[in-house]
Amino acid sequence: MNNFWTVVGFTARNKMRTKSFIVTTVIIALIISIGVNLPFIIDRFSGDSTGDGPTVIGYVNGQAPKVTDPLGAYYERLGEDADLKLLGFADEEALRGGIEGGMIRGYLVFEDQGSAFPEVTYKAESLGGNTTSSLMLALQTIRNDIILQESGLTEAQRAALIEPVKLGTAQISTETGAETEGGETKPSGLAMGFVYVTIILLFMGIFITSQLIATEVTAEKSSRVMEILVTSVAPLTQMFGKIFGMFVVGTMQIATFVLVVIVNVSLPHNQEMLSGLDINLSELDPMMYVYAIIFYFGGYFLYATLFAAVGSIVSRTEELAQALTPVTILSMAGFYIGIFGMSAPGSTLIKVASFIPFFTPFAMFLRVGLTEPAAWEIAVGIGILLVSIFAFGWLSAKIYRTGVLMYGKRPSWKEIRKAMKAYKI
Amino acid sequence: MKMNPLIVDNVSKQYGDKTAVNQIHLEVGQGEIYGLLGANGAGKTTTMRMVLGLIFPDEGRILYNGKPYSREQLSMLGYLPEERGMYPKVKINEQITYLAKLRGMSQKDADKNLKEWLERFNITEYYGMKVEELSKGNQQKIQFIAAVIHKPSIVILDEAFSGLDPVNVEQLKETVKELRDSGTTILFSTHRMEHVEELCRNMTILHRSNTVLQGNIKEIKKQFPRERVILGTEGELKGLESLGGVRQVKRMENGYEVLIERPETAQDLLRHAMAQTELTRFELMEPTLNEIFIRSVGGRNE
Numbered sequence: 001m002n003n004f005w006t007v008v009g010f011t012a013r014n015k016m017r018t019k020s021f022i023v024t025t026v027i028i029a030l031i032i033s034i035g036v037n038l039p040f041i042i043d044r045f046s047g048d049s050t051g052d053g054p055t056v057i058g059y060v061n062g063q064a065p066k067v068t069d070p071l072g073a074y075y076e077r078l079g080e081d082a083d084l085k086l087l088g089f090a091d092e093e094a095l096r097g098g099i100e101g102g103m104i105r106g107y108l109v110f111e112d113q114g115s116a117f118p119e120v121t122y123k124a125e126s127l128g129g130n131t132t133s134s135l136m137l138a139l140q141t142i143r144n145d146i147i148l149q150e151s152g153l154t155e156a157q158r159a160a161l162i163e164p165v166k167l168g169t170a171q172i173s174t175e176t177g178a179e180t181e182g183g184e185t186k187p188s189g190l191a192m193g194f195v196y197v198t199i200i201l202l203f204m205g206i207f208i209t210s211q212l213i214a215t216e217v218t219a220e221k222s223s224r225v226m227e228i229l230v231t232s233v234a235p236l237t238q239m240f241g242k243i244f245g246m247f248v249v250g251t252m253q254i255a256t257f258v259l260v261v262i263v264n265v266s267l268p269h270n271q272e273m274l275s276g277l278d279i280n281l282s283e284l285d286p287m288m289y290v291y292a293i294i295f296y297f298g299g300y301f302l303y304a305t306l307f308a309a310v311g312s313i314v315s316r317t318e319e320l321a322q323a324l325t326p327v328t329i330l331s332m333a334g335f336y337i338g339i340f341g342m343s344a345p346g347s348t349l350i351k352v353a354s355f356i357p358f359f360t361p362f363a364m365f366l367r368v369g370l371t372e373p374a375a376w377e378i379a380v381g382i383g384i385l386l387v388s389i390f391a392f393g394w395l396s397a398k399i400y401r402t403g404v405l406m407y408g409k410r411p412s413w414k415e416i417r418k419a420m421k422a423y424k425i
Numbered sequence: 426m427k428m429n430p431l432i433v434d435n436v437s438k439q440y441g442d443k444t445a446v447n448q449i450h451l452e453v454g455q456g457e458i459y460g461l462l463g464a465n466g467a468g469k470t471t472t473m474r475m476v477l478g479l480i481f482p483d484e485g486r487i488l489y490n491g492k493p494y495s496r497e498q499l500s501m502l503g504y505l506p507e508e509r510g511m512y513p514k515v516k517i518n519e520q521i522t523y524l525a526k527l528r529g530m531s532q533k534d535a536d537k538n539l540k541e542w543l544e545r546f547n548i549t550e551y552y553g554m555k556v557e558e559l560s561k562g563n564q565q566k567i568q569f570i571a572a573v574i575h576k577p578s579i580v581i582l583d584e585a586f587s588g589l590d591p592v593n594v595e596q597l598k599e600t601v602k603e604l605r606d607s608g609t610t611i612l613f614s615t616h617r618m619e620h621v622e623e624l625c626r627n628m629t630i631l632h633r634s635n636t637v638l639q640g641n642i643k644e645i646k647k648q649f650p651r652e653r654v655i656l657g658t659e660g661e662l663k664g665l666e667s668l669g670g671v672r673q674v675k676r677m678e679n680g681y682e683v684l685i686e687r688p689e690t691a692q693d694l695l696r697h698a699m700a701q702t703e704l705t706r707f708e709l710m711e712p713t714l715n716e717i718f719i720r721s722v723g724g725r726n727e
Contacts, residue, residue, distance in 0.1 A: 003526075010523045018514070220512075223511065223512065224510025228571060229524075231502065232527040405480070418441055419440075
């Protein structure tokens with residue numbers, strides 16, 4: 001047991017000290033920070049370009065007063081929130097001068113087509129930003145008003161027409177018979193987001209860390225440190241020490257990223273935006289966190305033992321990627337089932353996949369997060385996962401024990417079996 | 426009688442249909458260096474791996490201080506593998522103490538021993554350096570330290586001196602002798618016969634999984650007839666080939682080397698030579714281990 005912790009400590013300490021590890025962690029943390037702050041940054045930049053007040057837009061006085069008057073009034077009504085402001089000019093010549101002088105950003109030209117509403121053109125030196133969409137919305141409202149006024153509807157009828165339709169929703173479960181009534185449907189956007197992020201984190205935690213283990217094992221073999229290691233410490237202790245050591249490293253890395261997200265999100269300027277988006281993490285079922293951790297543990301140890309076994313067979317680092325292909329495909333498949341299954345979490349494919357141990361961490365988590373599988377289903381999924389961890393752990397340990405002593409070209413399954421017999425493993 | 430610390434008792438090992446080691450028996454005493462010789466593929470590595478407990482014998486048993494193999498015995502074994510290997514990017518003090526801790530030492534003792542060893546080899550400045558920054562000879566010294574830092578009572582040295590310059594070979598050889606004199610049991614495998622001749626008391630020559638020659642080196646040498654005469658002469662000698670019992674004559678820088686069939690021929694040779702010129706040297710040579718080895722394995726070395 002002492003040796004186990006020695007291996008854990010050595011593995012973790014060395015990994016965390018490598019430049020590549022530090023650089024990767026910092027870069028990903030930076031990307032996350034930028035990602036979280038991106039809406040704010042964009043907001044800042046676009047805010048700067050328009051100045052603090054509303055954008056001023058010109059029009060020719062008296063060209064289409066039945067439109068320009070209500071348009072000006074529309075923006076005035078918005079008061080502080082108004083992003084546009086109208087300003088009348090004598091003619092188009094004056095308007096151009098206004099742009100040059102910086103008084104206005106662009107101007108509107110109206111052409112009477114003989115219909116109820118004139119054709120409107122917005123002219124400006126740069127057409128970016130939200131000006132056009134804002135104008136579109138405003139003009140649409142004004143046109144509706146004009147037409148509705150002419151139609152002779154009563155005030156009440158007009159109000160009823162404009163009022164948005166109300167759609168109530170309720171999620172039901174045929175298994176439990178429960179009915180959740182509420183304004184929003186489940187899976188909510190929040191649950192979706194949480195599942196999405198967690199599946200990506202699971203994949204990173206499981207796949208990337210496992211691959212590191214395989215690389216380390218092969219590196220030890222190719223540098224022949226293995227020869228000394230296997231004579232100092234039982235291969236099993238060594239393998240699980242390494243797996244656990246990397247687990248510590250991987251967990252700390254993910255914890256760092258989660259921390260970065262939390263810190264960034266809780267910055268005051270982002271707080272406002274979050275409340276605007278109506279995201280409140282405390283609304284999540286706390287069991288979701290528990291399941292995320294369970295599936296992270298399960299998935300990690302299942303894949304890590306497999307990767308370690310493959311790593312032990314290969315003698316040279318160059319051959320590793322090729323040897324890992326089958327396991328890699330397996331983990332990729334699990335990841336994609338998780339990601340693409342988000343659109344149909346109740347499908348048979350996901351249900352079946354959630355009981356296949358290699359896919360359980362992704363597929364079952366998806367089901368738990370977005371649908372309501374029965375408790376026994378979750379239990380069976382986790383049970384199968386645990387049993388496979390022990391089965392594959394045992395098999396991997398055997399392969400590892402044999403593999404570390406075999407040098408030269410990558411042995412075939414037959415050769416490994418033969419060697420196992422010869423070594424009495 | 427006290428039991429020898431390391432006994433390999435009639436051990437056999439098969440890989441599939443192939444016999445890797447066939448009925449090997451050897452005993453190494455305390456404070457003894459035992460030579461294990463053999464061409465490549467003769468079964469040396471398999472034998473050593475069995476002694477290290479990496480693979481288990483099909484037949485026979487291996488006893489360490491009278492006890493069979495168990496995990497606890499690992500801490501009293503020291504191993505210097507043929508293929509040298511350390512973590513290239515880990516600092517020397519860290520990896521040596523790591524390996525020492527795995528063999529049951531405390532961090533403090535390991536660090537103290539490492540410093541002593543570095544001082545011994547006059548390489549204290551390498552303490553905090555990475556292995557990849559060292560020359561090959563110094564890497565080998567570090568590897569050697571890794572093998573013996575935990576003061577093992579049984580040490581297995583596989584090609585301990587390969588790839589070293591003569592100065593470093595001498596330095597390591599002295600260290601190995603000191604280990605021996607302090608009572609360490611050493612199993613020593615090599616291709617270099619002169620090292621065996623200098624260091625070992627007993628030896629085993631393996632050939633194609635079988636023991637072909639075994640025993641005390643001095644006695645083995647006596648079993649082989651003296652068949653080589655060195656003649657140191659100023660002038661030229663004529664008619665050496667025509668003497669009865671002479672197999673081959675080689676002209677050397679300062680004389681001749683003559684291979685003879687029987688030791689008695691040497692006396693005829695001496696008389697013949699003295700009649701012709703002045704001799705500066707005459708010696709009836711013991712067979713070298715090299716010759717014995719080549720004879721035993723039939724010229725199959727490498």
